[in-house]
Amino acid sequence: MFNRRTIIGAFGAVALVGASLPASAQDMYIPLISKGFQHQFWQAVKAGADKAAAEFGVQVTFEGPDTEAQVDRQIDMLAAALAKNPVAIGFAALDSQAAIPLLQQAKDRNIPVVAFDSGVDSDIPVATASTDNLAAAALAADKMAELIGGSGKVALVVHDQTSRTGIDRRDGFVNRVKEAYPNIEIVSIQYGGGDHLQSTEITKSILQGNPDLKGIFGANEGSAIGVVNGAKELGKTDLVIIGYDSGAQQKQAIRDGVMAGAITQNPVGIGYETVKAAVAAAKGEAVEKNIDTGFYWYDKTNIDSPEIAAVLYD
Amino acid sequence: MSNAVSQPVTSPFARVSGAQHRLLAFASLILLVVVFSIASENFMQTSNIIAILQATSVNGVLAVAATVVIITGGIDLSVGTLMTFCAVIAGVVLTYWGMPLPFGILAAILAGALCGCASGTFIAKMKIPPFIATLGMMLILKGLSLVISGTRPIYFNDTPGFTQISQGSIVGYFVPAVPLPNGVLILFLVAIVVAFVLSKTALGRYTFALGSNEEAVRLSGVNTDRWKIAVYTLAGSICGIAGLLIASRLNSAQPALGQGYELDAIAAVVIGGTSLSGGRGTVLGTLIGALIMSVLLNGLRILSVAQEWQTVVTGSIIILAVYIDMLRRKRM
Structure with missing residues (x-):
């Protein structure tokens, strides 16, 4: 029965991971479904989202498909996110049309959607955080x-x-x-x-x-x-x-x-403003429809300044 | 769907252990479900179970296609991009040419069968190793999908019935409490039909025979080339169905998608206990393998496990599954 023990052991480990998590279940939970994950731009967006999560005391997860072609993977991520009964969702659509059934579901369940980056081509999002x-x-x-x-x-x-x-x-x-x-x-x-x-x-x-x-x-x-x-x-x-x-x-x-x-x-600002707007929308507060996340001019003189270096990526 | 049992070419030991492996895989699936249900109350919800099944439908159908090829001892790396190609063909027929829905469905499946037939011919007649032949096909089809679609998604807004293929729910029409999407029914249907083909037809018998000992089959006077081409053609037409499912789900044919999906399909096949060296495997096992992958991914997402760790866990499960398979075979 070595096999079965191995398997049980492995899933026992998963169970431990699981058991350690629901401690934060009382938090407001806001998933961000982005267009990507491992690129530096998206990691910067994630950093901004994490910063806002810490500041407002909410739980945030950040997920995105491996490539911007994987529309179906993004839809699966959105479906799983909805199953977790979030108070709000941040979403940067790869293809707005493909996401409409799930966005409609979010709307029907009164889960506010905040669009970010290029946004979502629909009237469902309560706000869009992007660059002007x-x-x-x-x-x-x-x-x-x-x-x-x-x-x-x-x-x-x-x-x-x-x-x-x-x-x-x-x-x-x-x-x-x-x-x-x-x-x-x-x-x-x-x-x-x-x-x-x-x-x-x-x-x-x-x-x-x-x-x-x-x-x-x-x-x-x-x-x-x-x-x-x-x-x-x-x-x-x-x-x-x-x-x-x-x-x-x-x-x-x-x-x-x-x-x-x-x-x-300002990718960090995009992540931060998305979570901030999502928190406000979840609490029923009014949010600005179009949130300008800002931009900067940089050249030789300020490229290494902390403010600029934080929003640049390789 | 216990097709391995009826195979004359598999040894009696293989039968027993095959069943054992499937039992093991099924037990792991149940265990995963139980663990996730305990860990989060959001997991065991009708809507989430349906989301898991729907997420399985495309990979499941692709994995069934990969299964028949892998049983012959071959491999098909083109299943993902062939799926996309078939979706694009459906888009061309329905949206660009404005033809009625059944033509689009037929065209997609036919395109899949034709491409599968081409792969089979490269392998059987031109003696190109399956890995290379289907790698070539994978790239050819990826390119053709982009060319034909003009690198833009093709939407099916003019064919309102199209989204029903995957997103509609016949079950939900009769039992409103269980809005099981049609895509999931199609997955089960494909699995049942292919399991039947593998266990009850000549094509099925030769599929296993080719994987066990191709030379012996050839020496006994069987035209192995013909059967091999038939197997790849079958796999191709199944990919056509997968193409319809994904296009219907997204209400669009996304031409850039597909590469990498063959690996998920192969992973599901392997977790399900089908041997990559051929001659052994079941559709039921593959179905369970595909479900294990989606349950795992969904569960880890529900538990908010970081994305980088989700990938690590999935990889570990694949290695674990195959290791158990190896242990079992060494013991025999």
């Missing part, structure tokens, strides 16, 4: 104007013209330039799918066509790296490059002075 990309890109435009002396030609390399982030970052930058900097001319807006190589080729063709170009804004990590590579390959050193998000390559480009600086979102 329009305002963030406007800050990039301000910095660009400052660095090129308020006049000259600039261009944009954006990841795409269909996603919410692509549209908002482009419009935020363009509108700010139009209303505040009449002497700056935007000569080209190109889309590279966030792909490093494609963005590199685009950058080179923009620079070929506009030798007197003063600056380029890369609207996400892949685009920004592409701009850096394109400028490098053409030996263009006087170009002002502004990026978005972080990542090891982009941080290095900023340290080396190739990139003037970049906008970073």
Whole structure:
């Protein structure tokens, strides 16, 4: 009967783990179902959620599928989370449509849903905690104007013209330039799918066509790296490059002075605000529909400051 | 569904121990359920049990497909991406071409059978080892799914009945207290049919015979190539059903999904006591194996065990299950 003993022993261990947990069952429980788990960006979101959990005395769990393709795994996670009778749920949908039956179930059971990151395309969430990309890109435009002396030609390399982030970052930058900097001319807006190589080729063709170009804004990590590579390959050193998000390559480009600086979102803030809103919603308090989780400008001078280093990732 | 018992090719010892293993696997499943029920009052709720079964439906069907192939001593690494491919085909037929629901269902299963037939041909006729042939198929189908769909999910909003395949509930219609989703019924149905095929038909007998001693079967004048292709075709059409289930559940064909699902399916097969060296295995065992995996994952989530540890525990259970299998065989 060695086999059976082995098995019983193993499950006994599981039972011990289980027995040690329900001690916190009286806490308010809020699961966060995210779009990912092991990437640095999501770990930063988790860190923010944990911070809020400690502050408000609630129990928070953070889960997400291995890749952003695994829509069904995320749905299973959401189903398990609902089974635990949470007081509220934080959710960043991979595919809003696929999640609707479960979100409806949450609504029917009066469990408030707080959307985070890119949010949930539905009217069920009571609040959405995400970056105000329009305002963030406007800050990039301000910095660009400052660095090129308020006049000259600039261009944009954006990841795409269909996603919410692509549209908002482009419009935020363009509108700010139009209303505040009449002497700056935007000569080209190109889309590279966030792909490093494609963005590199685009950058080179923009620079070929506009030798007197003063600056380029890369609207996400892949685009920004592409701009850096394109400028490098053409030996263009006087170009002002502004990026978005972080990542090891982009941080290095900023340290080396190739990139003037970049906008970073605040993933820690996203996690924190999501839990904060969920707690408020669970208590029946009013919550703001759109929570701006903030963003920062960082460059060579402040990249190592504790405030900035905390929101950057590799 | 005790198909191993009726196999002429398995030894009498294997029969007994096969049953024993299934008993052991079933006992572990019950034990897991009991432990989780004691640990959390939220576990033993109708809605959660249904959530577990629904989470099992896709992996369960894929694991059944993997089982028949593994019994022949082969392996099918393409089950996950084939599932996705079939879902995309259903999307093309129903959403892009606007054809009625039955055509979409037929197209998905047919696409699965065709791809399975292709894998079988590579293996049987071109003598490419199953691991390589199906690895190639896995990548081909992954790519084709992305190409055909234009790397975007295809939604089934124009075919309202489509979500009923997995999310609807015939049982719930008659017994409102138990809204068992149709996807779970389909899993059980697939399992029963395949168990029947394995135990009562010529295809089933040759499936076990191929895994036990292919050379002996060939020397006795049987066209082994034909039967092998038939087995992979059967597995492929089952993957087509899995494709319908997942697409119906998500109300969309998600083209980037699927890779990695073959490993979960194989894990369920192995936990269920099917030998990777072929000739031995049962559908019931696989079903229990798939259930153990979902109960474990769901239970650990209910207990709020950190995600990184959930993975560690799942891995340990797979090794433990196979170790017990090894012990049992050494003792014989």
